[in-house]
Amino acid sequence: MTSLLLPRLKDDCDVKSGVAGVWDAQVPNTFNQVASSLDYKAPGEIKNISSVPTIWARPLSVEMALHNDKYPIREQIIVQWQGMLTVLALAEVRGFPIKAQLLELGAKKDTNNFARSLYELLPDDGNSIYKFSNNKNPWEDLYIFTWDNSPVGMTSPSTLVVPAEEGIWNGLPWWNSTKMRFEPVHQYLNDIEKAQLVFWLDNLKTEIGKHQGNARAVNTIVGLIRDFIGSLSVKSLPDFQLTSNTTFFDVPLNRGALAGMNLPVKVQWRESNVRVIPSMNKANVRPLLIVDKEIATSWNEVLQNIWVHEGKTLAALRPEDIERWNKTKEVICLASQDLFLPELKFIDKEGILPGALLPDGAHSLVFKGQHITPLIPINPILFSYFTPEDLATKIIKLQLTRNSSGTSLVRVTLSIPLYGVKQGQGSQNFYVHKEYPLLEENIITEVPVLEIWPNFRVEGWQEYYGFYYDAALGEDTFQVSFPAAENTHSFKEGRDAYQVVHLEEFPSFIDCKDIHKNTIGLILLSTPQQINLDGRWVVGVDFGTSFTNIYVNKNSRVVERLGRENLHRKVTDVAIDTRFPSLFEFFIPESFIPVDKPFPLSTVLTTRGKTNAREEQVSPIFDGRIYSPNLKGFSPQETWIKTNLKWSTTNLTDNELFLKHLALHITALAASNGVQEIQWSLSFPSAFSLREQNRYAATWGRLLINLGQTTGINHVIPERPNYFRTESIAFAQYFAEQEKGCDLVGSTCIDMGGGTADISIWENDKLLHQCSILLAGSELFSQFIEMKPNFLKKLDPDIKDINVWERLRGAAFNAKLDVWMRLEAANWLENKRDRFEEDKEFQGLIRLMAIGIAGLYFYIGQILFVLSQEGKYSRDEITRVYIGGNGSRLLHWLAEGGEFTRHSEINGLFNQMMTVSAELADTEEPTRLSQNPKDEAACGLVLRTRELEGLGNRDPIIAGEDCIISGERFGYQERLNFRGNNVTQYEIPSLGQLKLFLDAFHIGLDDLGIETIKPLEKYRVKDPGSEYNVKLWRATERDLRNSLNAIQGNIEDIREEPPFIMALKALLRVLGREWAGK
Template identity: 50%
Template sequence: MSEKTVLLLPQMREDSDISSDVPGKWNEQQSTAFHNVATSLEYNAPGAIKNISSVPTMWARPLTFEMVLYDRRHSMRSQFIDQWQGMLAAVALAEMRGLPLTAKLVELGSDKLQGVSFGKSLFDLKPNYGERNLYTLQNKHPWQDLYVFLYEVEIDNVRHKRPVGMTSPTTLVVPSAEADWGKLPWWNRELQRLQAPQAFLNAEEQALLWMWLRNLSQQLGQYGGNDTALNTITGLIVDFQRSLAQNQELQPEECFSTNEQFFGIPINRGALIALNKPVKAPPEPSSVALIPSRVKTGKQLPLLLYDPEEMPKVWGVEPQNIWLHEGQTLASLKPGQFAHFKERWVKEVNLVKKDDLFFPELYFIELEDGLPGALLPDKKKNDVIRFNNKPVTPLIPLNSMLVDYFTPEELVEKITFKMQNNGKVRLILNLPLSGVKQKQQSYPLYKEYDLKEENCLGEQLPVVQIWPNFRTEGWQEYYTFYYDSELGAKAFQITIPEAKDSYDFNVGFGKYQLSKSPAFPEVFPCTDGQGNLIGMILMKSPTDINKNRDWKVGVDFGTSFTNIFIKLKDSPEPLPLKNLQRQITKAAPDTILNALFEFFIPENFIPQDKPLPISSVLTTNGKNPNHEVKLPIFDGRMYIPNNKTFKPQEEHIKTNLKWQKGNTEYYQLFISHLALHISALAAESGVKSIQWAISYPSAFSHAERKGYVSSWKKILTDLGKTTGITHKYPTPNDSKHLKTESLASAQYFADYERQDLVYTTCIDMGGGTSDISIWDSQKIVHQCSVLLAGRDIFSEIVRENPSFIKNRLEDNFGGWDRLHTGAFNAKLDVWLRLESENWLKNEREQIADEEDMKGLVTVMAIGVAGLYYYVGILLKVLKQEGKHSREGITPVYIGGNGSRFLHWLDDQGNFSPASEINKILSRMLSSASGFPHSNIETVLTNRCQPKDEVACGLVLEDSRLEVRDIKEDDRLIAGEACLIIYNINQEDVPDKITANSRIKQDDELELKDFKIPELVELPKFLCEFHKVLKELNIEEIFALKDYKMSPDTKDNSELWKRTQRALEDILIKEMKGKSEEIRFEPPFILGLKALLRVLAKDWAKIKTPQK
C-alpha cells in the first residue's frame, strides 16, 4: 500500500502567516494563532469544506461566525453573510410566512444549568467580550443569556422541533451548521445551508424586510454596545437593505407584529429585543371570505375558509399572500393555532376548515325521488347515485351553515355529485371567495364517499310537511310537521334552525314534532337516532306572492258546521280551500293522510268537491301541556272528520264549541286556527287587506255576544302582527260587519237570490239554533234566535234509537249507543254532511212505508211544524203591537244546514212546493196567527248549498234591506205563559209573562226561577197539526198513535204529564243564574223541545228490522 498524504484541514496559502514545524509536535503560540490559521487557509483548494468546524471549543460555531463576519478579507465571508441574511429574513418574515419558528431562552447562569456538567462547561468557557459586543446586560455577561431558535419539521409523519440557530451578542444571530429548515424556500437542502433570501422574496416581502432591518439598525445603538461592533453589524444590515426593494408608503406602525410572544417567549435581552417582533404585511381584506348571495349579505358573520395545504396550490399563490383576518395569512396562522384563532375571532368571523363543511359519511334514501319537496342538484348536471344498481336520493352531506350565506337555489348550483369508477361518490363544492387582492376567485372543495349499507335509510320514510307553501312580505307563520311513521331508530329526524316554538311528543309508538318558524324553512339538518348530524335537506324557495288585492270575508261559525264566503269586487263565492302544504318526503300516502288529519293540517278537506262548510270540531291531539297561552295548531286545530274513522268520544275531540258552557278556550282555538287558515289562503291569493264580517245567533246571552266579539278582536289583532295582512274586524256597534244570523240570512235571500222581502219571514236553521227575521216592505220588524234546530228535530230523536242508524242508515262505524250527547250529535252531523244526500236519493223512498221511518217522519214533522207555529204566534203579536198592518201569513225563506231536513219529510227525499209538508207548514202559520188560510210556500235556497246563506249574506254590500235599531223591540215573544222570579235585594220578585207578551231581560238581575205552570198553546198546536193531517188528507206524514185530537191536556193526559216533567228538567238545568249569562228561550219553544223528547222515546220503542 503506497503512502498518501491526507489533509485534515485545507492547505496553507503560500503567503501564510504561520510557519510549519515538525509534524506531531505541540508548539506554543500566541493568542492570535487561531486567527492566523483561519486567514492562511486556502479555501479554493481542491476538496475545500463547506464550513469551518474544527475550532476546538464548545463555542466554535458562534465564534467562527463572528470571526468571519468581522473580517472583510475572509474568503468565506460572502457565504456566511448569505447564511446570516437568510436567518435574519427567516426571523423577520416568520409571522408573515407562517414559519414554524420558536425560541427558547438559555440562561447559563441558572441553577438548573449550573447543576449540569455540560451547562457548567458552557458557562465557564463562555467567550470574552469587549470590542465586538453589540449590547451589555446588567449584572450579567452578554453571553450568559442566549436564545436558541427551533424549527418544526415532520419526520416519519411525526412533527419535531429541531434547533436551527441561536442569538449572539456579537452577530445577533448564528444559523446552525447543517440544520434542517424544512420547507423554507431559501434553505438549500443539498448544501445543507441557508442561502441569501432576496431571490425568494416578492416585492412586498422585500419592502417589509427592509423596514424591519431599518428598525433593527436603529435599535442597535441603544444597549451599550461597542462602537466597532455596532459599525460592523450596522454596515452589514445596510448592505442587506440595499439589496432589497423598498416601499416608501409603508408606515412602520403597520409593519410589525402585535404579538409580543410570537416566538413562544418574549425576546428581550439587550439589542436582541429588535428580533422580538417579526413583520406583518399591512392588513388587506380577507382573500378567503365567502361571497354570500345578495339576499344573505350582512345577515351572518363573514365565513372564512382555512385550507393552508391546498389553497396555495389551487390558486398558484404563496400562502403569505392569501389573507385571512386581522393581519393573519394562510402562512402565518399555523394549523395548531386554528382553534385558538377561531375562538378569538368568534364574534367577528366564522373561521372554518374543509372538514367543518363536509360530513364524514353519505346517507341516502333507497328511492329515486325520496324527497319530492326538497331541492337537489340538477339531474342533467349530476350523476345518478346508485346503490346496488338502484338509483337513490342522498341527504346532502354538507353543513347547513352554508344556507346562512346562500339561498338553497344558489347553494345547490354549487354542488355536484359524480360517481367514481371505484364506486365511490365524489361531492364537489365550488365556493366563491373574495380572492387575492379582492379579485373574486372560485375555490373547489371535494370529498369522496363510500356508499355503505349501514348508511342506507331504506324506502319507508318519516312524514315531513311544511305549511303554508308560499312566501310573502310580513308572513311569519310557518309550521313544520314531522312524524317518524313509527320507524323508530330507522327514521332520520330533522331540526328546524329558526324555529321559535317547537314541541316533540309521542303518541303510541309514533314520534311527532311540531315547529313554528317566522320564515319559510330553507334547510332541515338531519340527525340519526343518537342525534348525530348525517346530512341536510334543502328546501326550494316557495313562490313569492305580491299583495295587491282586498278581500271581504264572512264567517258563519255554526253549531255543527262553519262556513266561509269571500267577496272579490262584486262577486261573493265560497272560500277556495287550496292545498297549501309542501310534502317533503315520499312517505306512504296512507301514513301521510292519517298523520295530517289527526295531528296537523289536512292536505285536502273532505269531501274534496264540496269542502265547505267544515265541521265545527276541534282536536287537541298532541297538545303542548306546557303552553300557558294556548296556540292554534300546537294546542288545538280544526278537525276534518271522516265518517268511518271519526271518534268524537275521544278526549281530544271537542264538539258543540258554540254552545257548551265553560269551553271558550276551545272555540277560541278553533276560530284562531280558522282565521289563520283563511289568512294563509288570502295571502296566497295576493290579499293585502281583509275586512272581516262575522255572525252570531241572537240567542247568545249578552255575555256570550260580548265575549265572542272580543275573541275575534284579539285573534285578528294578533294575526295582523304575523301575517303581513291588515285585518279589519267589526266592533260591537258595527252593524255592517257584525250581524245576527237571521239578518245575514235575510240579506242573502234579498240581495243574492233576489227574492222580495215585501212581507216575508226568513229562517236560518242550523244545528243548534233557528234564527228568525220578519220583514215588512224590506224593513225588519222582528228578529230572534231560538234553540230549536237540526239537532232537536233529528239528532236528538234518532239518538234514542241507535239501531235505526245501523240498520236504516247503514252506518256500522262506531258504537252509536255508547256515545254521549255531544259526541253522538257530532258524529251524526258528519254522516249527514257526507252521506245523507245519497241516502235520500237512493234509500228514502224504499223505506217510506216502514213503521220506524213513518214514526221518525211524524216526530220530525211535529218539530218543524212547531217552529212554524211559533212563527205564526210572532206574526199575531206583531200585528197586535202595530208593527205591521197586513192581515196574512208570510212566505218563508229557509236556509242553513238544518233546512235539509225538509227533504227527509218528503217521500221522494226531495222537498218542493208540492211536498205535503209544505202545505202543513203553511197551515201552521195561519193557525197560530189567526190569519186566513192561504197556500204560502216555503222556499229553499236555489243558488247555493244549505248553510251558505249566512256566510254569503255577510259579504254582500249595498243591501236593499232596511235594518233599524230594534234592540228594545226584539225581545223574545213568549208564545206560552210563564212566570219568571228574579232575586232583587234578597227578595223574590215575580214577573208574569202572558203568551202574547215579550220577555224582559235585565242583565243586572239574578234569575232565581223560571216556571211554565201550564202548557196551553203547545197542546193547541199539536191538535192543529193533527187537524191538518186529516183535513188535507196528508198521506206522507202520519198521526201520533193513540193521540186524541183535542187541545185539552186532559184528553192526552199521559203525554202532557210526561211532557211537563221533561220541561221542568230543561228549566232546572238551563234557566237559572245571572240574566246576562242565560240564553233566554221562548216558553213555547222550551215546551216544544220537551214534547219532542217524549215523542222520541216513544218512537224508539218501534223495532227497526235488522238488515
C-alpha cells in the first residue's frame, strides 16, 4: 500500500498550486489556508506536522493550530500547549526544574549568523497578542525554556508558549516519554492544584488584555484559556498567591503579555499527609515524615495528592529537599525501610523476657520446633513518637512465614499512623514490612540480668535505676544501653560485667548491643501505671545500731509497720541463684531478709562496685546501698561492708549513704501507694550530744530537700518537738494512743430499684444525709446476665428464645429480664436455687452480686465516716440498715435457701463492710497490748489524735474515692462541692478505697466463715503485685477511664455520682466479663 509523506489537499481547496521546483511568493495567510485545506485522516498515532518550509516552522505550526479551528491536529497541539502552561503555573508548587533564557534577536543579529537568519525571517506579527511601544516586532525578543538544562520550548507573541516538538521532559508526570508528548494534565493534578492553575490562568487572561495585541488574536488565546479553565471544573477559588520571586525562572519574563507567566503560583504550605501521628503523650516532638511513594498506592491516591513538607508533594519531592530538611532539623525525614534494623536476633527460649512488652504475634514465633523470643528489629526513633503499648498493640506485628525455598521468615509489619488525606478527620495507617530469615547465627542462647527500679510512674519522679549483669556470659549474651540515662556506671569484677544507670524517666525500651556496640534489637518495656498522688503519710524512722525500723501513719487512718512491696521490673528471666545474689550485692534487693518481715532491717551498708566519685559527690545506689545480709553469705570483714553507722564519727559519708538509700526506698514505697506528702518523724537516743543531734537533723534536712526535688513528693522536714523526739518519748507515745478508738453508729434506709438505690441516713429522727446512687438491679444483676445470656437458660431450661436474648442490649435486655424476674424468680429461688449451690458459674454470679451490694454498704460506711468527721453523726455504733424496693429481692439470691433473713450469714459481711469504711465497730473491741518488739518507738513516732471537722450546711454527695474534677481535687472523704459550672475533665487518679474494700471483702469472708459466697479464686489480699491483682486493677482503671471520658458539659446536665460507686461499677463490669469469659 502506498503511504504518502504528506496529506493531500481537500477537493474544495482554494490554494493555487505553483510550478514544481520553483519558489513562489505567497501572502502570509497562505499557511493558514494550506493548514485548513489538509485532508488528514490517517489511522493510528497522530504525529505533529512540521513541514512548513521555514526556520520558524514549529512556532508557526503551533500558531496555526491555535488560531485556526480547522487545523487538522489542533486538539493535539492544544494538549501540548496546556501542558506547558501548567508547568509554568505550578513550577514552584511542584518544584519543577524549568528555567528561561532571554533571546534578543535584534541585539544578536550582527554577531551571530544564526540569529541573523532568524531575524531576517521573522514571522509576521499579525496574530500577536501584544505589541511593543517602539514598533519593534514582538518576535524579536523571545525566551527559551530549559528542563534540567535541556531546551524544551520557547515563548511566542501569538501563542504565549511553544513546546518543542521533541523536547525531553523527564520526570514530568503528564509527559509520556514513550510517545514523546504531553498527556492531558487533568488526571495528574489534585483539586488544589487545579484551583491554583485556574487562579494563575485568570491572572494570565487579565495580563493579556493590557498589551494592545491583535483583537482577534487576543480573543482566540483568551478563549482557549477560558476553555482550559472550564475543563478543570473548579467551583471555588481559595485565596492563592503568586510567588514573590520575580526571577523564579532565572530571568524575568517581562516582554508584553509574557509578564503574565513570570510568577508561578506560590507554594502553599499544607499539613503534611505523611507526618507520623504520635501517641497522645508524645505530642511535643519534632515532626517525623515517612517518605515512600507506596503511600499513595496504599491510600489509592495519586502522588500529587500526598503533601510532604513546605508545599511539596510526593510527586514534586526531590532528594535534595529531604537532605535540606534533615539538615535544618525542623523535621525528620525517613524512608520507610529505615524504620527497620538489618537483622532479626532472637532468643531460643519462650517467656525469657517477663518484664518486656512483646508485640502482636511474637508469641507465635517458632524456630526448629522451639518457641523463640525476638529482639524487636525496629529503629529506636519510633519510641520518640509512640508509647511502648501503642507500638506493641497497634504498630508492630510479627508473623511467621516461609519463602519459596521453605526458609522460615519473620515478617515484621509496621502500621504507621500518618496524618493522612482526610483533612484532619482521622489518621491513616501506612503499612510497611520487612521479612527476616530465621538464621542459626542470629540465635542468642543466654540473657543477662536486667532490672529496673522502681516500677511505677509518678509526676516529678526522677529517680529510676537500671541494672545489667552478664553473669560472665560474654558473647553468649548481649550488652545493653538504657536510653536517656543520666549517669551510667559500668564496671567488671573478674569476667563479670555490670552496669548501673540512673534515669529521670522510666525507659520505654532497652537497646540491645553486640560486642561492637551495634544495635541488634530492642526490648520494649510497658509503661508503668501512672500513680496520682494525694495521700499523706507520717513516717517514723527508728535508726538503730543493729536494726532500723520504720512505721507509717497512712492518712491518719492506718498505723502499721512498713511492709514488703516489690517495686522491681524484672525484665529477663534468670535463675534465682544468679539473679538474687547480683541484686543483693550490686543493686537494690527485690526483698529484704526475712521476706515475710523485712522490717526492722539490718543497719548495714555495702559499697561494692562503687564509682570513683569524690566523697562529696557520692550517691546512693551507685556508691552505697542498704545491705540485707543472710546468715551464710554475710561477710562483715569485707572492705565494702559498712556497719556501726549510727555511732561512728569517722564514716559519716557511709552514714549518709545509708540514710539516703533508706529515705529513697521509703519514698518509693510511699509513691507506689499514692502518697503526696511525707511528714518525717525521727527519733534519736537521749545519749546523743547536742552536736550529734544537730548533725543528725542536718543530714536528714539535706537529703530530704534533695529528695523533694527529684521525687515529686513533698517532704516535710521534722521539727522539734512533735516530729524530732527522743526514742523514749516515742516509745511512750505508742502506749498512749494505741488503745484509743471511737466508734460511731446510726440508721440507714435503702430504697433499691432497678436503676438507683436511694439512701437516707438518720439519727434521732434527724436526717443527716441523703443521696441517690446509680447502683441497683441493673448493675448488680442484669448486666451480668446480659454478658452471659446462656447462663439464664442454664438456670431455667424452659427459656426457648435464648438467641433473642443474646441480641438484646441495655434497657431492652433489662426489661425482658425484669419480666422473668417478676414471674419466675421467686419460684426458682424457692425450688431450684439449692441445686446450684456447688455450681461454679452460679457461685461466680452471686459473688458478683455480693461484691456489688457489699460495696454499697462500704460506701454507706464511708458516708458514716464523713458524717462522723463533720460532727453530724455522734453515736458510737454503725447504723441499722433497712432496705426495700424491687431490687432488694436480689438479697434472696445471696442467702442460703433462697430467702434472706436477719439470720443470713451475709448480714455479718455487710456490717463488716460498713465497719471497715466507717472506722466504726459493730461490737465493742477490747484494749490490746503491744506484742511487737522493736515496733514501739517507730510506731509511737507516727501516732496522732484524730479530729473531726464540719463541712457546713450544704449536703453534696461524698466522694468515697479521690477524684479531680476540672482540675479541682477532692479527697475520698470529701463532698463533691464542685465550684465550677462546667466539667471539662473528670479523673479518679487511684483506686485506693476500692482496693481497700475488695481486700476487706475477702478478709470478711474468711473472718466470718461465710460459705455461701466464695472468694475470687486468684485474688490475693494485700498483695498488689500479684499477677491477677495487677491485671484486675489495670482492667478496672481502663474501664473506669472509658466511663469518665463521657462526663463532660454543664454541671446541671450531669447526674452526680460518687467516684467510689463509679469505680465499684467499673470493677463489677470487669469481673462480670471475666465471669462471662469475655
